[in-house]
Amino acid sequence: MDIRGSDGIVTLQPSASQLASPKDKAVRSAEERRLDWWSIAAIAPAIIVLLGFLFLFFYGVFQSLTDLRFGRPLVHFIGLNNYAALIKTGDFWNSIRATLVYAGSAVLAEAVFGLALAKLFATEVFLARVMRPVILLPLVLPPMSVALMWTTMMDPQSGIMNYLLSLAGINRFAWISDPNTAMFSLVLIDVWTYTPFFTLIIFAGLQGINEEVREAARVNGAKGWATFLHIELPLIAPYILIAAVFRLIESLNQFDIIFGTTQGGPGNSTSVLSVRAYITAFQNLAFARGAALMVVNWMIVLIGTFAMVKLWRFVRQRVS
Amino acid sequence: MPRKLAACRGYSANFAKITLICSTLLAGTAMAFTQAKADDINWRQFEGASIVWAYDIHPYADAVAAQLPEFEKLTGIKVTPELYPDDAYWNKLTIQLSTKSPSWDVVGTGIQPAWDLAPGQLLEPLDRYLNDPKLTAAGYDYKDFFPALRDALTWKVKEGQIEPGSGQVWAIPHGFENIQLFYRKDILHKYGVKVPTTPPEMSAACEKLKAADPAITPLGVRGVRFWSSIHTAAISIARSYGVHDFVVKDGKLDTGLDSPESIAFHKDYVDMIKKCAAPSFANDNWYQVVDGINSGRTAMAIDSNMFGFWNDVAGKPASGKIAFAPPLHAPNSKNFESNIWIWSLAMNAASQKKGAAWLFIQWATSKRVELNGAVAGKLVNSPRASTWSDKAWLEYAAKPEFNNFVDTFKTVQDRAQLAFTARVGFAEAMNGWAVAMQKMVNGADVKATLADLASEIRSSM
Numbered sequence: 001m002d003i004r005g006s007d008g009i010v011t012l013q014p015s016a017s018q019l020a021s022p023k024d025k026a027v028r029s030a031e032e033r034r035l036d037w038w039s040i041a042a043i044a045p046a047i048i049v050l051l052g053f054l055f056l057f058f059y060g061v062f063q064s065l066t067d068l069r070f071g072r073p074l075v076h077f078i079g080l081n082n083y084a085a086l087i088k089t090g091d092f093w094n095s096i097r098a099t100l101v102y103a104g105s106a107v108l109a110e111a112v113f114g115l116a117l118a119k120l121f122a123t124e125v126f127l128a129r130v131m132r133p134v135i136l137l138p139l140v141l142p143p144m145s146v147a148l149m150w151t152t153m154m155d156p157q158s159g160i161m162n163y164l165l166s167l168a169g170i171n172r173f174a175w176i177s178d179p180n181t182a183m184f185s186l187v188l189i190d191v192w193t194y195t196p197f198f199t200l201i202i203f204a205g206l207q208g209i210n211e212e213v214r215e216a217a218r219v220n221g222a223k224g225w226a227t228f229l230h231i232e233l234p235l236i237a238p239y240i241l242i243a244a245v246f247r248l249i250e251s252l253n254q255f256d257i258i259f260g261t262t263q264g265g266p267g268n269s270t271s272v273l274s275v276r277a278y279i280t281a282f283q284n285l286a287f288a289r290g291a292a293l294m295v296v297n298w299m300i301v302l303i304g305t306f307a308m309v310k311l312w313r314f315v316r317q318r319v320s
Numbered sequence: 321m322p323r324k325l326a327a328c329r330g331y332s333a334n335f336a337k338i339t340l341i342c343s344t345l346l347a348g349t350a351m352a353f354t355q356a357k358a359d360d361i362n363w364r365q366f367e368g369a370s371i372v373w374a375y376d377i378h379p380y381a382d383a384v385a386a387q388l389p390e391f392e393k394l395t396g397i398k399v400t401p402e403l404y405p406d407d408a409y410w411n412k413l414t415i416q417l418s419t420k421s422p423s424w425d426v427v428g429t430g431i432q433p434a435w436d437l438a439p440g441q442l443l444e445p446l447d448r449y450l451n452d453p454k455l456t457a458a459g460y461d462y463k464d465f466f467p468a469l470r471d472a473l474t475w476k477v478k479e480g481q482i483e484p485g486s487g488q489v490w491a492i493p494h495g496f497e498n499i500q501l502f503y504r505k506d507i508l509h510k511y512g513v514k515v516p517t518t519p520p521e522m523s524a525a526c527e528k529l530k531a532a533d534p535a536i537t538p539l540g541v542r543g544v545r546f547w548s549s550i551h552t553a554a555i556s557i558a559r560s561y562g563v564h565d566f567v568v569k570d571g572k573l574d575t576g577l578d579s580p581e582s583i584a585f586h587k588d589y590v591d592m593i594k595k596c597a598a599p600s601f602a603n604d605n606w607y608q609v610v611d612g613i614n615s616g617r618t619a620m621a622i623d624s625n626m627f628g629f630w631n632d633v634a635g636k637p638a639s640g641k642i643a644f645a646p647p648l649h650a651p652n653s654k655n656f657e658s659n660i661w662i663w664s665l666a667m668n669a670a671s672q673k674k675g676a677a678w679l680f681i682q683w684a685t686s687k688r689v690e691l692n693g694a695v696a697g698k699l700v701n702s703p704r705a706s707t708w709s710d711k712a713w714l715e716y717a718a719k720p721e722f723n724n725f726v727d728t729f730k731t732v733q734d735r736a737q738l739a740f741t742a743r744v745g746f747a748e749a750m751n752g753w754a755v756a757m758q759k760m761v762n763g764a765d766v767k768a769t770l771a772d773l774a775s776e777i778r779s780s781m
Contacts, residue, residue, distance in 0.1 A: 156599035282415055
């Protein structure tokens, strides 16, 4: 209990009310009313936008509880039937697995590579100076262009990737054309595209560390690796985690890169929930089932984000 | 005087005769002109309008686009073509129409996608326009389109399902395709490979080709997980095995994709794909098939016949090297089967410029535009009987660089028919089939995969 704060309020409030005349009270109350309207007007756009988002979201949830599809003139409320039908199919669970594997592997690999690159950028070596502006290029490319570019490069017969492998004496790789290698190939594309995001955030974190802290570690006999592991890494952990939160949300919802390369195939090997939902709604024209898949995807994103934010708070508390 | 009188009478008679002849000629010309005016319509009635025509990136679109300035000059209507790659186009078409967006006025479609679009009232029925003499010129001659194509695009929507044969006209054909096997004569000749007629023969031919030149892809076929990879090679060959996408069992529609015939077909087909198709099969659409046969990386292909024709056109790298044959058939069947696809122009029901949109559809599917497109080597399979009896087209198509195109077209067309059952839900069932095909090609058990596919289709019926 904050006793000091309570004390302040108790002593100040009666003094103020004792000093104010009834006329002042009326003026102030009128002013307050005016101020309220101004406040409401000021936040109205935000409220309208928020309500719009909420309406669309709940409309999507409502659609998932109907039998809405093309060519069916009447729409019926069918409760949780779409969800019940989904969880009975192996393809649905395969999509959940694919979504988690894709997002988990991509974010983990990006964090590791992003950290390594950020550490490199924090030095003044020549390679770092050259790479700093170049590294951002993948981030500014539209994801669909990235997908088309990699589809061409990963062509098993005429793609440049296999040509480069052949120079190193490595046999032809199927990349996105084989169910055993397709997921790995997609994660590779995601890592290539979004590692710079991690690099930027972690680099900012590294720049924020006071040089005196490093100096103190050095004075205490800590070598380079120990300084990084015991001093720098704990200090930049909140930065890594906040980047991971953003990337996890995006990776769990990733659509462009996957649809632009494999469309969820071969077979269902890369059929993540967002791609399955799109195909169900807009190719198979079963809108309600597509909406149900999106709601499931949203729940996974929500749970994943909550867990990451909790972890971030925990780490930040420990650091501070 | 009498001589003068006689001369005057003679002149008068001559003058009267000339006047009569001139009057008759003038009257005739005027009548003919009036008749021509009556046959035609006021092409400038929607002058100043601007419409958007959406289509696949396709030589059929190029054929119409090349003649667009003529339409704009004739009507004063501005047409903006929006062309998209195949997969993107079909997805965008569904989204544009399902959201009732008026931004596209005229769209390219086939019959099968239109089955899914029409019941939701997303396409405008065209009878009203066809039967309006103010909107449709008498010379348009709708009956000039092959009856089978007209019938395929005419159906009733009853209780949310399709009843083909009669009802409303939902789109106008402007090009069609039948499925054929086309091959590089030079490659097969070089390696002494005979043109295969069945999937097992094809598998053997592929092994021979691969042994002779490992860099060659023996057979180009579509494999993307989308219905477009089913409607060409797969469905055509499957029909010769006796496979039906849907059958009537006990008075109810049921899928026939888990039948013994289907299992037999898939075993042969999957084996053939494994031995013949490119490693990128799962990502290959028609663009890759055409590119393969054009560049000579692919020896044979089973797809729409015009893909072979376009590459035989004089000046192309493969000109004269591509010949044609009927599609493969089951080893125990005497006959091949060939599916047809009809590229058609339809009107977005949400369009706000329907009059102008109809004038464009009418012009783009007119006899002259069809013929011009055909002799330009682009609108190859015209849906109009008049094109096929036109000397200019027949002489062009009979040029030596097109090899046996005309003969094979006639042979195949005799047996070509729509191989799918008309029903709403076409896309869902056929997309499922395409995914199942990829699974089987990747090693999944044929019987079990087909059982799963059938169960998935039944659950959505």
